[in-house]
Structures are given as C-alpha cells and as structure tokens.
Amino acid sequence: MVLGAGITGVTTAWYLRQAGFNVSIIERQGEAGQETSFANGGQISTSHPEPWANPAAPFTVLRWLGRAGAPLRLRPRADLAQWQWAFDFLRECLPWRSRRNTAAIAALAAHSLAELHRLRELAGIADAYDARAHGILHLFFAPRAFTRACARTAELAPFGIELRPCTAAQCVDTEPALATLAPRLAGGLYAPADESGDAMRFSRALADVLADDGVRFHYGMEIERLNATDGRITRIEVRHLSGERDVHEADVYVICLGSHARGLLRQIGEDLPVFPLKGYSITAPVTDAARAPQVSLTDESRRIVCSRLGERLRVAGTAELNDYDTGIDPARTTAMLDWVDTCLPGAIDRERATPWAGLRPATPDGLPIIGYMRHANLWCNTGHGPLGWTLACGSASVLAALMCGEEPAIDFPFWRG
Ligand SMILES: Cc1cc2nc3c(=O)[nH]c(=O)nc-3n(C[C@H](O)[C@H](O)[C@H](O)COP(=O)(O)OP(=O)(O)OC[C@H]3O[C@@H](n4cnc5c(N)ncnc54)[C@H](O)[C@@H]3O)c2cc1C
Structure with missing residues (x-):
C-alpha cells in the first residue's frame, strides 16, 4: 500500500x-x-546535483535575510524540530559533506533520467506531459558569479554532467527568446541532457x-x-x-x-x-511563441526557473522555511510576473496567469x-x-x-x- x-x-x-x-x-x-x-518548475535537472546545503549557502542566507523580495525567507518558530533541522542543514554545508551529497544526488539523477525514458516508453505516456528535451540554460548576470560557476563545471564532469559555458551571444543562439535580455547577461551554462515537463x-x-x-x-x-x-x-x-x-x-x-x-x-x-520549504509558481498562456523559450531556464541570481509546457509558460522559485501554510503572497507571484516582463517581454498573457504555492519536502542534506x-x-x-x-x-x-x-x-x- x-x-x-x-x-x-x-x-x-x-x-x-x-x-x-x-x-x-x-x-x-x-x-x-x-x-x-501540481505546478513545480517542471525541470528535470540532472545537471544541478549540488544540494542547497553547500559551503556558499550560509553566506547567501545571511545576504538575503530580511531583504524585501529576496528568494529566501525564514520564519523561525518555537519548534525545537525546526531549529534542529536548520542546525543539521548548516552542518551539511561543510565542504566534504556537501561533496558527498552532490555525488549521491548526481548518481541518483542520472539513473532517474534513464528510468524516466524507459518508463515513459513502457507506459506509453511520452506525449502526455508536455515533455521537452531542449536542455537547461543557467543564466548569470554578474561576471564573478559566472566565472565561479564555470570553474565548478570541472568538479561536475566526473559525474558525467556536461555543462557548456556560453557567452551572451551563444545563449541567444541556444535560446533565441533571450535576444532582449542578452545585453544584461554575463554568460550562461548550458546543460544539453536536461529536460522539462509537467509533473502533474x-x-x-x-x-x-x-x-x-x-x-x-x-x-x-x-x-x-x-x-x-x-x-x-x-x-x-x-x-x-x-x-x-x-x-x-x-x-x-x-x-x-x-x-x-x-x-x-x-x-x-x-x-x-x-520539513516543508514553501515555493511559488505562476503558469500563464503563451501569447507569442517566438518570445517564450523552448529551452528551460534558470536565473541563478534570483533562483528562478522557467519551463515551456506546451502552450503555457511556468515560472517558479523562492524558498520559505515557515510551516505547512500554502497561502499565496501576491508580492511573490507578482515578482515572478515582473521577471517574465523583464527577461521575456511579450511572451505571456500576464492577466491570465495562475498563481500556486507548494511545499518542497526538504531534508537538511x-x-x-x-x-x-x-x-x-x-x-x-x-x-x-x-x-x-x-x-x-x-x-x-x-x-x-x-x-x-x-x-x-x-x-x-x-x-x-
Ligand atoms: C515552487 C517549486 C518548484 C519546484 N520545481 C521543481 C523542478 O523544477 N524540478 C524538480 O525536480 N522538482 C521541483 N520541485 C520539487 C518537487 O515538486 C517535489 O519534490 C515533488 O513534487 C515532491 O513529490 P512528492 O510525491 O514527494 O510530494 P507530493 O506531490 O506533495 O505528494 C504527496 C501526496 O501525499 C498526499 N498526502 C499527504 N498527507 C496525506 C494524508 N494525511 N492522507 C492522504 N494523503 C496525504 C498529498 O495529497 C500528496 O498528493 C519544486 C517544488 C516547488 C514547491
């Protein structure tokens, strides 16, 4: 059962x-x-096995804490288990633990992609979930963050993960819908093996x-x-x-x-x-197919992901360590719609976007x-x-x-x- x-x-x-x-x-x-x-980011992201608990995470958390609109929000409660979870999370940020966890996730992710391919053929559902095998393009706006990410690709290569560094122009070659955004891009990392689709x-x-x-x-x-x-x-x-x-x-x-x-x-x-880590998404009808990406995108500066699901565009992100509440904070979903307006102008019908919030079942490691x-x-x-x-x-x-x-x-x- x-x-x-x-x-x-x-x-x-x-x-x-x-x-x-x-x-x-x-x-x-x-x-x-x-x-x-129900409405997650849609990414089959085998190229990103590094867990959220990594050596950079404590600094990122401190930088974002209390900042309006930050992708991360913590609401500490008088709950010993929540504090224990947070303490364990910090411990898993130790470099050797994070490396070990990355290796385990990478192995499971590679196996999972192969199994997904096998299952969908055997079950006859390959056409049932708006699947796209156009890869994931990770976008960087700050040159330093892009350089650091490029350096990390060597660490992921032993797991069989291919990440191709791209200039802003190469990002547009890979995904023409990024043409408007290109002048602001420091670069991108393209993971050709990744996919996307509607999990629901x-x-x-x-x-x-x-x-x-x-x-x-x-x-x-x-x-x-x-x-x-x-x-x-x-x-x-x-x-x-x-x-x-x-x-x-x-x-x-x-x-x-x-x-x-x-x-x-x-x-x-x-x-x-x-523990539940709350996140949000919006799903909106595509109004101009040429402006809505086929390649799934990850904005590494805001931790926002974006996937084309048939004639819809899904944008997801944010993490709140809060409780089991799935109520929608309109400021969160408005920020995602604004992200589309800035990065992919004219791609969706903003007025017909459906907001959603869900709880990631998160472990410290x-x-x-x-x-x-x-x-x-x-x-x-x-x-x-x-x-x-x-x-x-x-x-x-x-x-x-x-x-x-x-x-x-x-x-x-x-x-x-
Ligand atoms: C904003 C956001 C974006 C995400 N983006 C991605 C992404 O791009 N790629 C990716 O790989 N993952 C992504 N995820 C994570 C992914 O969605 C989750 O890890 C996954 O959906 C968890 O699946 P699950 O079956 O464990 O949980 P659920 O889908 O929640 O399933 C648990 C089921 O148990 C049922 N249930 C619970 N309690 C009871 C009860 N007492 N009695 C009866 N039934 C019960 C629930 O109704 C539910 O159907 C994202 C998550 C969020 C929130």
Missing part, C-alpha cells in the same frame, strides 16, 4: 507493480499530483495506466493514523471526504507523503528530518529518504526537496529493488531505520 499519490507515490506504485506486487494507493486529493507535484500531467497519466493495470486508487481519503503492534504496521485509519471513518490493511506500506510524512510517522515513534523504517513492514520514499520531479523515477526504481531484496542500480546512502 503506497501512501500518497504525488509524483513519488505514482512512480513507486509503477515500479512495485512491475516487480509483481499487488498495489493500492491512498490519497486525500481527488486525483494524482495535486499537492507539491505525468502523475495523472501514469495513474491512469496503473489503474488499467489493476492498481487500486483510493482517492479522497485522509490518512489520520498508522496503527502498529509488535514493531509492524497493522492498519491505517482514514477519514473519507464525507467524514466517515474506515481502516485499510496491507502486508507492506510505503510512505510517499511528501512534507506531511513526518507528522504521521511521529505518532508511531519514527522520526524523519523532512538534500538527499531523499529512500529505504526501510524501524517498523518491519514500513518503507519510505520521500524528502526529495527541490528535485522531486528530477529524482522520482530513479528513487522509485531503487526502492522497488531494495524491497525485492535485489541490489539497487546505484550506490546511495539508503535509509536504514
């Missing part, structure tokens, strides 16, 4: 089904991919394939409690939308609850270092939690933070291998209770 039908839950269900499991999924929303997987449409399409293949989806059920006896999960208690309560049983349970995993697991004495818990029949696949779409297929495939007692395809620090 897979708990949660975000991108992580449906991919987990796919690999378990492929391995011969009888699978059911419990989800509180009415269909798959309706929470954090992918989740929905995969859920349809799974349902046809016998996976049972129980939508509209809020999981309220996990019951455990003698170190095993015996059943889960759910509440239907109607208010009616019910129990569900399975032999094995997999947690794919994103940011909400921690609260439920604490009831049974399991602790996961997963940036590594997803994939493996088994202390309860004998409980597994976990969550905590993918800012890279859940990128890492989903790979994470689900290695989890299924572990659950089948097989050697996973990559070396990774799996969670072991």
Whole structure:
C-alpha cells in the first residue's frame, strides 16, 4: 500500500507493480499530483546535483535575510524540530559533506533520467506531459558569479554532467527568446541532457495506466493514523471526504507523503528530518511563441526557473522555511510576473496567469529518504526537496529493488531505520 499519490507515490506504485506486487494507493486529493507535484518548475535537472546545503549557502542566507523580495525567507518558530533541522542543514554545508551529497544526488539523477525514458516508453505516456528535451540554460548576470560557476563545471564532469559555458551571444543562439535580455547577461551554462515537463500531467497519466493495470486508487481519503503492534504496521485509519471513518490493511506500506510524512510517522515513534520549504509558481498562456523559450531556464541570481509546457509558460522559485501554510503572497507571484516582463517581454498573457504555492519536502542534506523504517513492514520514499520531479523515477526504481531484496542500480546512502 503506497501512501500518497504525488509524483513519488505514482512512480513507486509503477515500479512495485512491475516487480509483481499487488498495489493500492491512498490519497486525500481527488486525483494524482495535486499537492507539491501540481505546478513545480517542471525541470528535470540532472545537471544541478549540488544540494542547497553547500559551503556558499550560509553566506547567501545571511545576504538575503530580511531583504524585501529576496528568494529566501525564514520564519523561525518555537519548534525545537525546526531549529534542529536548520542546525543539521548548516552542518551539511561543510565542504566534504556537501561533496558527498552532490555525488549521491548526481548518481541518483542520472539513473532517474534513464528510468524516466524507459518508463515513459513502457507506459506509453511520452506525449502526455508536455515533455521537452531542449536542455537547461543557467543564466548569470554578474561576471564573478559566472566565472565561479564555470570553474565548478570541472568538479561536475566526473559525474558525467556536461555543462557548456556560453557567452551572451551563444545563449541567444541556444535560446533565441533571450535576444532582449542578452545585453544584461554575463554568460550562461548550458546543460544539453536536461529536460522539462509537467509533473502533474505525468502523475495523472501514469495513474491512469496503473489503474488499467489493476492498481487500486483510493482517492479522497485522509490518512489520520498508522496503527502498529509488535514493531509492524497493522492498519491505517482514514477519514473519507464525507467524514466517515474506515481502516485499510496491507502486508507492506510505503510512505510517499511528501512534507506531511513526518507528522504521521511521529505518532508511531519514527522520526524523519523532512520539513516543508514553501515555493511559488505562476503558469500563464503563451501569447507569442517566438518570445517564450523552448529551452528551460534558470536565473541563478534570483533562483528562478522557467519551463515551456506546451502552450503555457511556468515560472517558479523562492524558498520559505515557515510551516505547512500554502497561502499565496501576491508580492511573490507578482515578482515572478515582473521577471517574465523583464527577461521575456511579450511572451505571456500576464492577466491570465495562475498563481500556486507548494511545499518542497526538504531534508537538511538534500538527499531523499529512500529505504526501510524501524517498523518491519514500513518503507519510505520521500524528502526529495527541490528535485522531486528530477529524482522520482530513479528513487522509485531503487526502492522497488531494495524491497525485492535485489541490489539497487546505484550506490546511495539508503535509509536504514
Ligand atoms: C515552487 C517549486 C518548484 C519546484 N520545481 C521543481 C523542478 O523544477 N524540478 C524538480 O525536480 N522538482 C521541483 N520541485 C520539487 C518537487 O515538486 C517535489 O519534490 C515533488 O513534487 C515532491 O513529490 P512528492 O510525491 O514527494 O510530494 P507530493 O506531490 O506533495 O505528494 C504527496 C501526496 O501525499 C498526499 N498526502 C499527504 N498527507 C496525506 C494524508 N494525511 N492522507 C492522504 N494523503 C496525504 C498529498 O495529497 C500528496 O498528493 C519544486 C517544488 C516547488 C514547491
């Protein structure tokens, strides 16, 4: 029984089904991919494995703290666990830890891209999610930041990551929609292997394939409690939308609850270092196809990403360590629309943009939690933070291998209770 039908839950269900499991999924929303997987930045970003906890992060946080419009906002609470998370995050910024985490994410991301290609062909959903394989172009406005980033490409080459330094003119050759922006650009790094696509449409399409293949989806059920006896999960208690309560049983349970995993697991004495890092996006119809990029973009100065999804443009960014609130601060989404007006003028219909906010399930080290818990029949696949779409297929495939007692395809620090 897979708990949660975000991108992580449906991919987990796919690999378990492929391995011969009888699978059911419990989800509180009415269909798959309706929470954090709903309107993310759309990037399949294998070229950016460096976790947010890196040696430069503490200085970046200090520089941005308290600045209006900064991409990062912290709202400290009287919550010991939140402080512990922040302390652990700082520890993971140590150079050797960050290097180790980068290597693990790079391996998982490369495996995940290969698995995404395999899965979408096998499932027949390659055309279902506005996929684009035009790479990601990282944009730099400050010459020093560009020089530093170019120097780092050598560190990523051993992981098989190709990042091509580009002058401003070469950025425009790669993506003609950047013509207006070119005079302000210091340069760019182009990652040709990266892709983009709509994670929600992918989740929905995969859920349809799974349902046809016998996976049972129980939508509209809020999981309220996990019951455990003698170190095993015996059943889960759910509440239907109607208010009616019910129990569900399975032999094995997999947690794919994103940011909400921690609260439920604490009831049974399991602790996961997963906290919500809120982010925003806007999705707007493209009004001039020539001005809306085909290549996915990352503005490294503002940590804003932008992906073309069919006839729509998605722009996403910002990080707030706050709580579980997904309310929309109009100042945040207006800043994204202003970014489009400045960088890609005339590309979208601003008046018809849809704002959204979601909670990245973030771990201090940036590594997803994939493996088994202390309860004998409980597994976990969550905590993918800012890279859940990128890492989903790979994470689900290695989890299924572990659950089948097989050697996973990559070396990774799996969670072991
Ligand atoms: C602004 C933003 C931009 C992003 N951009 C990118 C990007 O460009 N590339 C990338 O790779 N990643 C990106 N991400 C990260 C990515 O979206 C997440 O890592 C990913 O969606 C997490 O998927 P998930 O399945 O773990 O969580 P979710 O999608 O949240 O799925 C968890 C599911 O569990 C269900 N659930 C939770 N609690 C309960 C309960 N009690 N009972 C029943 N059901 C429950 C929820 O309804 C939900 O459907 C971005 C995130 C944000 C916020």
